[in-house]
Amino acid sequence: MATWMVRKLPSSLSTFSSSLITKSTPEISPPLVGHGGCRLRWASSSSSSSSSTATTSSNSSSSKREKKITDRLSAVIDAVNDRKLPPELRGQRNAVRSETDIINVVEQRIWHSMEEGQFENLPGKGKPLNLNTNPHADPAEDTLYRILSKNGCAPEWVELNKEIRSKVLEWRVALKKAWESKCNGDHNKWVECSEALKIQLRDINDKVFRYNLIVPFGRQMFGLKWEKEVARLEE
Incomplete structure (x- = not known):
């Protein structure tokens, strides 16, 4: 009997191990899934x-x-x-330091032209210039100015310019008189005159602002500044 049990033991162990392998096989799948x-x-x-x-x-x-x-x-x-650039300076932009270089080239060309006598036989030589037309102005504007000139009228900005200049001259004369009174020790008169002069200065600057709006480009003027005018008198 003992011998039979011993002989049977290996087969039972093999069966038990195979069952373990069979049961443990599904447990291997999670690592594969994780992988x-x-x-x-x-x-x-x-x-x-x-x-x-x-x-x-x-x-x-x-x-x-x-x-x-x-x-x-x-x-x-x-x-x-x-x-x-002039033809002499084309391709040499890095060598051009300022406008002076360009002016020098233009002056050299004018001088060479004078040496060659190209200014000797110009049309209208020795005759007065015709100032009735302005070749640099807009044709419509130039025609309008000619019509105004023939009728003894001037553009609004021209008349306003004259008015501003006359008022500035009168204002500076009054300021100089008020400053002299201050230098003589009459401070009360200086205070009264300075207040009136500041009001006149604002009126002049308003006219300057209107003038700058209607004047052709490049002819604008600066307004007056109280501190600058007084500093001029202090000098």
Whole structure:
């Protein structure tokens, strides 16, 4: 009997071990599933890295495109500025330090023209200039000014200019008299006159402001400043 049990023991052990293996087989699957999850996470991370790489490449391509457009615009601007220079200085913009260089070139060309006698046989030489027309003014504006001149009238800004200049002259004379009274010790008179003069100064500056709105470009004038006028008298 004992011998039979001993002989049977290995088979029972083998059966028991096989059953253990069979039962333990499903427990191996979670690590495999987990391993597959690691693969999914790696795939997602690789896709995100590829998308970031694509974004970086698109940004670099857009920056290159913008730089190319900027370079082309700067090249066009350089070409336009180069065409503005005299023929002697074209292609040498970096050598032009200031407007003096351009003026020197113009003066040299005028001097050479005079040496060659190109100013000797000009039309109208020895005759008075015709000042009835202004070749630099707008044709419609020039015609209007001629009509006003024939009828003894002047543009509004011309009349306003005369009025402002006369009022400024009178105001400065009055200011000088008031300042002399202050220097003589009459401070009360100076205070009264200064208040009246400040009111007149505001009226003059209002006229200057209106004049600057209607006058042709380049003929504007500055208004008066109380501190500046008084400082001129103190000198």
